[in-house]
Amino acid sequence: MNDTKEPIYTAAIIIIGNEILSARTQDTNLNYLAAGLNARGIRLGEARVIPDRPNMIISTVNELRRRYDYVFTTGGIGPTHDDITAKSIARAFGTRLQCDEEALRILQEYYGDELNDARKRMAYIPEQATLLDNPMSRAPGFQLANVYVLPGVPRIMQAMFEGFSHRLAGGHPLLSHTVSALIPESQTAEGLAAIQARYPQTELGSYPYVRNRQFGTAFVIRSEDESVIENAVEELVALVRSFGMEPHIEKG
Amino acid sequence: MNDTKEPIYTAAIIIIGNEILSARTQDTNLNYLAAGLNARGIRLGEARVIPDRPNMIISTVNELRRRYDYVFTTGGIGPTHDDITAKSIARAFGTRLQCDEEALRILQEYYGDELNDARKRMAYIPEQATLLDNPMSRAPGFQLANVYVLPGVPRIMQAMFEGFSHRLAGGHPLLSHTVSALIPESQTAEGLAAIQARYPQTELGSYPYVRNRQFGTAFVIRSEDESVIENAVEELVALVRSFGMEPHIEKG
Numbered sequence: 295m296n297d298t299k300e301p302i303y304t305a306a307i308i309i310i311g312n313e314i315l316s317a318r319t320q321d322t323n324l325n326y327l328a329a330g331l332n333a334r335g336i337r338l339g340e341a342r343v344i345p346d347r348p349n350m351i352i353s354t355v356n357e358l359r360r361r362y363d364y365v366f367t368t369g370g371i372g373p374t375h376d377d378i379t380a381k382s383i384a385r386a387f388g389t390r391l392q393c394d395e396e397a398l399r400i401l402q403e404y405y406g407d408e409l410n411d412a413r414k415r416m417a418y419i420p421e422q423a424t425l426l427d428n429p430m431s432r433a434p435g436f437q438l439a440n441v442y443v444l445p446g447v448p449r450i451m452q453a454m455f456e457g458f459s460h461r462l463a464g465g466h467p468l469l470s471h472t473v474s475a476l477i478p479e480s481q482t483a484e485g486l487a488a489i490q491a492r493y494p495q496t497e498l499g500s501y502p503y504v505r506n507r508q509f510g511t512a513f514v515i516r517s518e519d520e521s522v523i524e525n526a527v528e529e530l531v532a533l534v535r536s537f538g539m540e541p542h543i544e545k546g
Numbered sequence: 547m548n549d550t551k552e553p554i555y556t557a558a559i560i561i562i563g564n565e566i567l568s569a570r571t572q573d574t575n576l577n578y579l580a581a582g583l584n585a586r587g588i589r590l591g592e593a594r595v596i597p598d599r600p601n602m603i604i605s606t607v608n609e610l611r612r613r614y615d616y617v618f619t620t621g622g623i624g625p626t627h628d629d630i631t632a633k634s635i636a637r638a639f640g641t642r643l644q645c646d647e648e649a650l651r652i653l654q655e656y657y658g659d660e661l662n663d664a665r666k667r668m669a670y671i672p673e674q675a676t677l678l679d680n681p682m683s684r685a686p687g688f689q690l691a692n693v694y695v696l697p698g699v700p701r702i703m704q705a706m707f708e709g710f711s712h713r714l715a716g717g718h719p720l721l722s723h724t725v726s727a728l729i730p731e732s733q734t735a736e737g738l739a740a741i742q743a744r745y746p747q748t749e750l751g752s753y754p755y756v757r758n759r760q761f762g763t764a765f766v767i768r769s770e771d772e773s774v775i776e777n778a779v780e781e782l783v784a785l786v787r788s789f790g791m792e793p794h795i796e797k798g
Contacts, residue, residue, distance in 0.1 A: 313753055315590045316722065317580035318766060328569035338567045341595040343576065373732035374752045375739040412735030447754055470568065480625035483664030487627040499564055500626045502699055514570060
């Protein structure tokens with residue numbers, strides 16, 4: 295841990311798509327982005343899943359871009375009539391879409407003679423926005439101020455995120471160690487609260503699970519500071535052993 | 547479809563838990579609840595994933611319970627120090643926690659001599675709230691006005707939801723048919739927009755996917771009206787065939 299006080303960077307994620315809210319699709323983009331942001335020391339403050347409706351996109355983007363350092367959206371930037379994210383983002387910023395020459399060139403190179411009007415739509419991004427490279431299917435995402443607009447297809451979204459995420463300013467990643475044991479959460483509550491009290495600067499969570507009809511608990515300790523986390527893990531291990539169980543430890 | 551105009555019931559989901567935002571856990575509760583609500587004709591308007599922080603829980607619950615007919619929360623109602631949902635919900639309603647005698651009786655029956663103070667905590671629910679039965683690990687959830695407070699462990703949350711969801715007032719479920727084919731989304735955009743224009747009362751979405759390095763698209767048509775949806779599916783099938791492809795159809 296550095297001695298100097300460093301800024302904490304925060305982010306919010308907006309998952310745009312009726313298909314998530316209708317249960318047709320199990321979202322995985324939130325988890326992927328959360329891991330990627332965490333690895334860069336950026337704290338994910340909240341996430342929202344909203345329908346493909348312009349007013350909802352506009353109000354959500356405007357609320358969150360003021361509250362967090364970064365906002366990432368996924369979904370709704372394809373070529374069809376229900377892809378309304380780019381236009382809505384432009385409206386959120388009080389600007390409008392324009393044809394980006396570089397985006398058009400990329401699409402022309404990729405589609406050649408098959409560049410139809412629908413595909414050309416994907417070259418329209420808000421004024422002032424900059425392109426985010428899409429190594430997989432070429433049609434770019436874009437960044438406007440602190441808002442990063444990504445596609446919804448997980449593999450394409452991931453490839454795009456990997457392309458620019460190293461440029462995001464972040465801090466020290468939170469380290470996270472997990473101590474788990476087949477012991478019911480409620481048996482350890484008191485000891486756990488005592489450990490949390492002794493390590494106020496760490497985040498100590500307990501997550502019950504069910505395995506082979508037995509209740510177990512995963513205790514997760516998160517901190518930027520390696521030595522603090524090691525000490526807390528030791529205490530947790532002792533707590534678990536005091537109930538006659540041997541814990542499983544995972545460091546990450 | 548009924549001739550009489552029926553009310554549309556709406557819902558929001560709040561996933562409470564640092565473990566989702568830190569990427570430790572891939573949430574599946576949203577998808578499960580979305581499917582269950584959809585089956586009862588309740589439209590899921592949005593979902594939020596927020597950290598275990600009292601002020602965040604209070605403001606989110608208060609915003610959404612006024613905007614939607616139902617609000618469902620998951621997470622943070624266990625026995626440990628980081629389980630702050632019940633207390634935060636009470637504060638959102640300007641009320642406080644009290645020991646529920648029925649809940650205490652349930653816990654006494656289940657834990658017997660092992661009912662410690664931490665476990666007793668799970669009998670405290672907000673004044674005016676009613677219990678939601680937990681057939682799996684007994685500790686109940688609760689309902690306060692239009693807010694349903696459920697645990698985060700998926701199997702326990704699911705068992706609890708199954709116990710009360712048949713009592714929720716709903717409407718006609720949206721039927722959803724999917725026509726998919728190995729055809730890039732952008733090739734069909736024009737024909738697709740024309741079909742959407744002919745069926746303004748249906749929701750027509752297109753979702754690209756990648757399979758064996760080929761781009762495909764799933765076209766999803768949603769409507770309450772079986773005959774409308776059948777006609778739209780026929781037109782979609784014709785559109786896909788006009789590109790020389792044979793579609794796969796899934797009705798649900």
